[in-house]
Amino acid sequence: MRVDAFDFELPQELIALRPAVPRDAARMLHVKGGVIEDRMVLELPDLLDEHDVLVFNDTRVIPAQLEGRRGEAKVGVTLHKREGLRQWWAFVRNAKRVRDGDTVEFGGGVEATALRRGDDGAVLFEFLGDEPVELLLERAGTMPLPPYIASKRGTDERDREDYQTMFAKEDGAVAAPTASLHFTDRLVEAIDAKGIGRETLTLHVGAGTFLPVKADDTADHKMHSEWGRIDAATAERLNAAREKxxxxxxxGTTALRLIESAAxxxxxxxxxxxxxxxFITPGYRFRAVGGLMTNFHLPKSTLFMLVSALMGLDTMKAAYAHAIAERYRFYSYGDSSLLIP
Incomplete structure (x- = not known):
């Protein structure tokens, strides 16, 4: 399909720079078939059946944004995919100043050597020393806010909590599974009280999720890869729920992509x-997922293509037009939607 088919106009003032307080006070656009209605996240249990199962991503965002120096040159580094115990692929700002074999200093005694470049221009770094890389990042890194937020304000201490879900457990993501940011203890209690199931899987979200689609046709786009895991016991419970x-x-789209990869x-x-x-685009036959809770996505993004595959492009364009007219808040810190085909 033509990538232009997934374009729409979004007023910049609708990009949320902070999450709702409390988190579950966000609005939620309920789209079931072709019917669109305005709801709240707190109403989620009312919109699901007792045998349904919510599937969360328990990845934890690491402080993957680093500012360093190679000699006199400033170098900005955003880690996006782990390669080994001490090695990470990273997108690099001012990359021409970094050659294979160069060591970049990030402060606090944190250093990494550039090993080689990938086909996409990313650089593979190896962190020096014996300390776990996670500890080094806690010392030298900051939370990697999405570019559409970072371009409007700086990262601060609030983001260390705001940009982490209540389910975060497995270190490795450089972007939050943002649909889960809306959940709170009281919402989970209401979900449990109704008998709605809850399961978790792990998919480490990479910075590639923010890369623009540069191809004119979806068939020519190369999708980024991300590491994920569904253990045998979880798979068994998910299958049992569907059988009932x-x-x-x-x-979140991350949980959806991993379920569909495993089915x-x-x-x-x-x-x-x-x-x-x-890479899920219209025409894809969904194998296991029966619905999706997700935030509002960028025009011409792979994620808007995914929701269009689930619900139909015309339905999603109508839903987004409604959301814009009703001043819903967009993107990572924005409002939510519940999409039921």
Whole structure:
């Protein structure tokens, strides 16, 4: 499909720079089939059935934004995918100043050596020393806010909490699974009280999720890969829920992409551990997911393509037009939507 088919005009003032307080006070656009209605995140339990299962991503965002120096040159580094115990691929600002073999100093005794470049221009760094890389990043890094927020304000201490979900457990993401940012203890209690199931999987969201689609046709776009895991016990419970007639409601596009990567042709979810570069566009046949809770996405992005595949492009264009007219807040810190085909 033509990438231009997924374009729309978004007023810049609708880009949320901070989350709702409390988190579950955000608005939620409920789209079921072709019916669109305005709801609140706190109403989520009322919109699901007791046999449904919400599937969350328990990845934890690491302080993956680094500012360093190679000699006199300033170098900005955003880690985006782990390669080994001490090695990370990174997008580099001022990359021409960094050659293979150069060491970049990030302050606080944190250093990394550039090993080589990838086909996409990213640089593979190896962090020096014996301390775990996670500790080094806590000392030298900052939270990697999405570019559409970072371009409007600086990162601060509030973001260390705001840009982390209540389910965050497994270190490795450089972007939050933002649909889960809306959840609070009281919302989870209401979900449990109704008998709606909850499961978690892990997909480490990479900075590639923010890369623009530069191709004119979706068939020519190369999707970034991300590492994910669904263990055998979780896969078994998800399959059992579907056999009982429950729907799997993915909380976020990351959870959806991993479930669909793990599902076989018959819709049975298999244990999964490894990279996925699944690219979901209209025409895709969904194997296991029965619904999606997600924030509002960028024009011409792979994520808007994904929701259009789930609901239909015309339905999503109408839903987004309604959201813009009603002044919903967009993107990572913005409002939510519940999409049921």
């Amino acid at each position: 007639g429950g729907r799997l409601i993915a909380v 076989d042709e018959d819709g049975v979810i298999q244990p999964f551990e490894g990279d996925t570069d699944i």
